[in-house]
Amino acid sequence: MGAFLEISNVTKYFPDPSGKGMQCIFKDIFFEIEQGTFVTMVGHSGCGKSTILNIIAGLERPSSGGVVLDGKEIDSPGLDRMVVFQNFALMPWMSVYENVRVAVKAAHPQWSAAEQHKCVGRYIEMVGLTGAESKRPTMLSGGMRQRVGLARAFSVEPKLLLLDEPFAQIDALTRGVIQEELVSIWMRTKNTVFMVTHDVDEAILLSDKIVLMTRGPEAEIAEVVDIDIPRPRMRTTVIEHPNYYKIRNHIIHFLVERSHQKRQTA
Amino acid sequence: MNGTSTMTGTMTGDTFRVITLSSLMLLGALALWQLGSTPSVGGRTQGLPGPAAVAKVSWEMLSEPFYDRGPNDKGIGLQVLSSLGRVAIGYGAASVVAILAGVLLGLNPILLKAANPYIQILKPISPLAWMPLFLYTIRDSTGAMILVIFMSTLWPTLANTAFGVNSIRKDYLNVAALLQLSWWGRFFKVILPAAAPMIVAGLRISIGSAWIAVVAAEMLVGGTGIGYFVWNEWNNLSLTRVIFAILVIGAVGLILDLGFNRLAKAIAYTE
Ligand SMILES: Nc1ncnc2c1ncn2[C@@H]1O[C@H](COP(=O)(O)OP(=O)(O)O)[C@@H](O)[C@H]1O
Ligand SMILES: [Mg+2]
Numbered sequence: 001m002g003a004f005l006e007i008s009n010v011t012k013y014f015p016d017p018s019g020k021g022m023q024c025i026f027k028d029i030f031f032e033i034e035q036g037t038f039v040t041m042v043g044h045s046g047c048g049k050s051t052i053l054n055i056i057a058g059l060e061r062p063s064s065g066g067v068v069l070d071g072k073e074i075d076s077p078g079l080d081r082m083v084v085f086q087n088f089a090l091m092p093w094m095s096v097y098e099n100v101r102v103a104v105k106a107a108h109p110q111w112s113a114a115e116q117h118k119c120v121g122r123y124i125e126m127v128g129l130t131g132a133e134s135k136r137p138t139m140l141s142g143g144m145r146q147r148v149g150l151a152r153a154f155s156v157e158p159k160l161l162l163l164d165e166p167f168a169q170i171d172a173l174t175r176g177v178i179q180e181e182l183v184s185i186w187m188r189t190k191n192t193v194f195m196v197t198h199d200v201d202e203a204i205l206l207s208d209k210i211v212l213m214t215r216g217p218e219a220e221i222a223e224v225v226d227i228d229i230p231r232p233r234m235r236t237t238v239i240e241h242p243n244y245y246k247i248r249n250h251i252i253h254f255l256v257e258r259s260h261q262k263r264q265t266a
Numbered sequence: 267m268n269g270t271s272t273m274t275g276t277m278t279g280d281t282f283r284v285i286t287l288s289s290l291m292l293l294g295a296l297a298l299w300q301l302g303s304t305p306s307v308g309g310r311t312q313g314l315p316g317p318a319a320v321a322k323v324s325w326e327m328l329s330e331p332f333y334d335r336g337p338n339d340k341g342i343g344l345q346v347l348s349s350l351g352r353v354a355i356g357y358g359a360a361s362v363v364a365i366l367a368g369v370l371l372g373l374n375p376i377l378l379k380a381a382n383p384y385i386q387i388l389k390p391i392s393p394l395a396w397m398p399l400f401l402y403t404i405r406d407s408t409g410a411m412i413l414v415i416f417m418s419t420l421w422p423t424l425a426n427t428a429f430g431v432n433s434i435r436k437d438y439l440n441v442a443a444l445l446q447l448s449w450w451g452r453f454f455k456v457i458l459p460a461a462a463p464m465i466v467a468g469l470r471i472s473i474g475s476a477w478i479a480v481v482a483a484e485m486l487v488g489g490t491g492i493g494y495f496v497w498n499e500w501n502n503l504s505l506t507r508v509i510f511a512i513l514v515i516g517a518v519g520l521i522l523d524l525g526f527n528r529l530a531k532a533i534a535y536t537e
Contacts, residue, residue, distance in 0.1 A: 089437035
């Protein structure tokens with residue numbers, strides 16, 4: 001039996017910006033994610049991280065290769081996967097409450113209104129937004145908006161949570177707080193998570209494994225780094241672990257020096 | 267004096283100026299009207315009814331709006347209601363069709379591109395031009411009027427809906443797809459509210475066209491309605507009542523537009 005999530009030989013072509021022919025964004029992407037683990041993909045902007053995440057979400061189709069989740073081939077979106085978007089993607093005409101309820105309703109159509117209401121309240125509380133239910137997302141700060149995004153995604157109780165640079169648009173101070181909150185939520189729920197980021201510290205704080213991508217076009221996976229720092233991790237204590245700077249330097253060195261290599265030798 | 271009171275001071279100053287200017291415009295218009303209503307020297311042309319005469323007739327008509335003394339003598343309220351009834355049917359039906367078709371076109375960019383030239387050709391056709399065709403095919407003047415209203419309101423709503431839906435941010439549709447919303451779930455929870463500002467802008471243009479079209483249609487084949495009233499009073503050579511009716515048409519149009527202005531504010535959102 002294969003792993004919980006298998007990404008096998010996924011290759012993606014997009015129309016070339018010049019308008020002539022197709023451009024290979026990445027090729028032969030292969031990695032696996034075990035159930036209950038947190039795996040992050042790190043790579044330079046434009047190497048195709050979002051595209052891979054969207055392929056796993058079913059929002060995009062691979063040019064070749066395939067994705068299997070829990071033994072089932074993925075060819076379209078489904079409630080077993082939920083995405084947290086970099087730009088939040090909250091419905092601006094809905095309140096915080098309605099943004100979460102639309103997800104709960106979709107995931108549990110058979111529940112009574114009272115059960116749905118309780119569930120919405122629980123997830124809003126989980127992200128610390130109790131009291132802001134009736135606010136529109138535009139009235140909230142970036143950090144609070146992404147809390148709504150997290151509540152919406154977790155409320156579906158997906159088999160696989162997909163986070164696309166979820167904290168990139170949040171100010172640095174709030175970002176640290178939310179990252180820690182995500183750690184603690186994840187420690188409780190033990191969801192399987194695939195995250196995409198270019199923030200190395202964020203990746204080390206949150207992940208069990210980090211997948212390193214080379215630069216595009218024709219990006220490839222360079223290596224998979226195991227993060228053997230015990231949990232629970234806190235921003236302040238994780239940096240004191242003897243492995244922290246070793247891992248961090250390794251990744252930074254890769255991003256600065258080696259991320260070209262494959263392309264040059266290819 | 268502190269900043270706040272200066273602020274409110276200028277605000278009320280502006281409001282005062284606006285009200286003064288508005289009043290002056292009204293006085294000016296009334297003065298011109300009065301001038302135009304004075305019979306010219308030598309008695310060649312008869313003057314129009316003056317403001318005082320129209321005010322008197324208005325008062326009479328408005329104090330008994332719902333009397334009914336046969337087909338050619340009904341209160342102004344009944345006439346307006348009869349016009350509004352036709353508008354409600356033609357405009358209501360056209361809006362449903364236009365919004366549904368607009369959503370389909372908006373969600374299929376290829377279809378939208380293919381249909382767009384025809385929409386652009388059909389849009390500028392005066393709805394009255396269809397009247398003979400409708401009279402010939404359905405042989406019923408009320409039905410023909412309603413179809414004329416239908417034609418007058420279809421295009422603005424259709425075009426606005428199609429382009430509004432077409433420009434919905436991909437993110438919202440992605441969320442709908444991830445949540446596996448049904449077609450109607452997507453329609454009511456995402457597409458309609460996302461495109462609502464554009465759709466309501468279309469509906470607002472359309473209600474204006476409908477109100478213009480119904481007056482013209484009733485003048486042609488009415489029997490009842492405010493447009494028929496205008497034509498009937500012209501045949502009676504009662505220009506006082508014609509002017510009164512013109513004012514009523516303007517007032518009803520204004521109220522309809524204000525309603526949509528309210529609606530536009532209620533469904534507006536900022537991204
Ligand atoms: N729909 C699309 N059509 C054409 N090119 C695209 C499309 N989506 C992404 N690309 C291109 O694919 C590359 C990878 O994009 P993306 O996955 O967003 O990268 P990342 O998330 O790593 O920054 C970029 O060069 C981008 O221009
Ligand atoms: Mg991206």
